[in-house]
Amino acid sequence: xxxxxxDSLQCIAGIGLRAPHYCEVLEKLPKLGWVEVHNENFSxxxxxxxxxLKVREHYPVSLHGVGMGLASTAPLDQAHxxxxxxxxxxxxxxxxxxxxxxxxxxxxxxxxxxVINDLLPFxxxxxxxxxxAGRVEQVQETLGRRLLLENLSSYLSFTSSExxxxxxxxxxxxxxxxxxxxxxxxxxxxxxxLGVDAKAFIKSLPADAVAEYHLAGHCMRDGCLVDTHSTQVxxxxxxxxxxxxxxxxxxxTLIEWDSDIPALTVLQGEAEKAQYRLEKxxxxxx
Amino acid sequence: xxxxxxxxSDLAQAIVHGKAPSSQIDTSNQNYSVAIGIEVYRNNYRGNxxxxxxxxxxxxxxxxxxxxxxxxxxxxxGQNLSRSGNLDHYGAEMAxxxxxxxxxxxxxxxxxxAALEWACHCxxxxxxxxxxxxxxxxxxxxxxxxxxxxHIHPACHLVRSRYPITAIWHAHQLSxxxxxxxxxxxxxxxxxxxRKNDVVLVDKLTEADAAWLxxxxxxxxxxxxxxxxxxxxxxxxxxxxxxxLVAQNVFENFTLxxxx
Numbered sequence: 001x002x003x004x005x006x007d008s009l010q011c012i013a014g015i016g017l018r019a020p021h022y023c024e025v026l027e028k029l030p031k032l033g034w035v036e037v038h039n040e041n042f043s044x045x046x047x048x049x050x051x052x053l054k055v056r057e058h059y060p061v062s063l064h065g066v067g068m069g070l071a072s073t074a075p076l077d078q079a080h081x082x083x084x085x086x087x088x089x090x091x092x093x094x095x096x097x098x099x100x101x102x103x104x105x106x107x108x109x110x111x112x113x114x115v116i117n118d119l120l121p122f123x124x125x126x127x128x129x130x131x132x133a134g135r136v137e138q139v140q141e142t143l144g145r146r147l148l149l150e151n152l153s154s155y156l157s158f159t160s161s162e163x164x165x166x167x168x169x170x171x172x173x174x175x176x177x178x179x180x181x182x183x184x185x186x187x188x189x190x191x192x193x194l195g196v197d198a199k200a201f202i203k204s205l206p207a208d209a210v211a212e213y214h215l216a217g218h219c220m221r222d223g224c225l226v227d228t229h230s231t232q233v234x235x236x237x238x239x240x241x242x243x244x245x246x247x248x249x250x251x252x253t254l255i256e257w258d259s260d261i262p263a264l265t266v267l268q269g270e271a272e273k274a275q276y277r278l279e280k281x282x283x284x285x286x
Numbered sequence: 287x288x289x290x291x292x293x294x295s296d297l298a299q300a301i302v303h304g305k306a307p308s309s310q311i312d313t314s315n316q317n318y319s320v321a322i323g324i325e326v327y328r329n330n331y332r333g334n335x336x337x338x339x340x341x342x343x344x345x346x347x348x349x350x351x352x353x354x355x356x357x358x359x360x361x362x363x364g365q366n367l368s369r370s371g372n373l374d375h376y377g378a379e380m381a382x383x384x385x386x387x388x389x390x391x392x393x394x395x396x397x398x399x400a401a402l403e404w405a406c407h408c409x410x411x412x413x414x415x416x417x418x419x420x421x422x423x424x425x426x427x428x429x430x431x432x433x434x435x436x437h438i439h440p441a442c443h444l445v446r447s448r449y450p451i452t453a454i455w456h457a458h459q460l461s462x463x464x465x466x467x468x469x470x471x472x473x474x475x476x477x478x479x480x481r482k483n484d485v486v487l488v489d490k491l492t493e494a495d496a497a498w499l500x501x502x503x504x505x506x507x508x509x510x511x512x513x514x515x516x517x518x519x520x521x522x523x524x525x526x527x528x529x530x531l532v533a534q535n536v537f538e539n540f541t542l543x544x545x546x
């Protein structure tokens with residue numbers, strides 16, 4: 001891996017920027033610490049890229065991927081990776097992140113891949129660890145920078161897992177130099193759905209490797225918490241966030257909202273709540 | 287990676303085809319069954335693809351109505367797997383699909399409207415490219431004009447149809463006003479899709495201009511493309527066609543080919 005570029009996100013709160021707010025943000029230039037976008041929405045040129053470049057003139061931008069499938073057993077999609085590389089060159093993002101998940105398996109019928117456009121769980125095994133580590137290294141090598149990897153919200157787990165997700169992430173970070181994007185809501189969802197011990201998870205993360213927090217809302221379907229990013233951050237997630245701020249320390253924090261997207265002021269309000277807590281715990285370094 | 291691939295393939299079959307997952311899934315969870323967990327993923331899978339198709343094919347959805355479109359996308363998703371981690375690549379097969387979709391056979395123009403919508407979608411996300419440099423073109427000596435090879439901008443597409451698809455498309459845009467009466471027997475339509483100042487445009491081309499552009503798209507040299515167009519359309523006006531198409535940002539650049 002080449003010399004990793006320092007992540008230049010400041011330790012303040014930002015928001016996920018989605019299409020319904022592009023115009024308003026560019027017109028009013030509201031006070032936002034930084035913004036994060038899904039890089040898949042900007043894979044070509046034209047209006048999407050032009051909009052993002054304008055946003056970039058006013059705010060630090062973090063590129064967050066949902067489609068790389070780092071744990072997939074189908075080959076790494078080189079076209080997808082080179083689109084991300086080109087976007088990085090154009091935007092000069094403050095951070096680049098992806099999820100610890102898979103989305104594709106080989107399809108022998110067409111000598112290609114069968115893709116499920118979602119963030120899917122896999123068993124945390126040593127075999128998977130070396131597989132994912134190899135792919136993370138490939139991506140970091142191509143982009144010439146450190147990748148942030150996000151813990152997953154899951155609705156199922158595997159009996160074949162040999163370690164916990166936090167052990168997997170920690171070891172992945174140690175092997176590849178990748179950073180950890182800790183999504184507090186995802187952890188809460190897993191705690192409720194799968195019985196993961198949330199506080200033990202937080203305590204076991206290597207604080208130095210954690211480079212960003214995500215906060216979002218979820219909803220309940222048939223007894224299962226679904227990570228819909230469609231509501232405000234719930235009280236329990238704020239509490240876990242405060243626990244993480246004490247254990248790990250303050251890091252750049254993002255409010256994510258992807259469906260039933262509310263007025264921009266609602267997102268700003270959520271970001272202010274995160275900012276308040278970041279400042280409250282700013283002395284809890286490391 | 288063999289064991290990992292077994293587990294992933296198994297879950298993929300459960301999500302996409304509804305097959306029962308293997309025993310590798312942990313069933314000790316007390317809050318909900320494995321079947322409910324799988325169902326959440328199945329709903330996500332189909333919902334994401336459906337929403338993608340709604341975004342790409344708004345005119346088709348208006349033409350057939352929301353309920354019928356939902357039926358149509360359900361069948362489409364059942365027959366067409368996603369092949370890319372980027373959802374913007376999903377849905378290319380819609381024109382062929384609706385052409386063979388029994389319940390929509392009465393709407394003969396539907397496949398061509400779908401082809402036009404896919405072309406618009408691709409145009410919107412196409413890579414950036416230069417626009418033809420007219421000054422550079424003016425420096426070419428006239429005797430070399432027949433050897434010009436014009437390169438098409440990546441956002442430019444031509445969709446030719448027996449039906450008035452350009453009028454149908456325009457009538458179903460948000461900016462359209464009033465009730466349009468479209469005579470389906472009003473003849474063929476050649477829809478030119480291009481992108482200018484990042485805005486996707488849909489314009490109608492004459493038969494002659496479309497035939498000429500199709501030939502140019504295939505990489506034919508200017509002289510040969512023009513001669514063959516004039517053979518079929520004696521009133522084809524090269525200069526007028528060029529002016530119109532250059533103004534629509536159809537060309538990216540040019541090279542000079544060998545004299546055949």
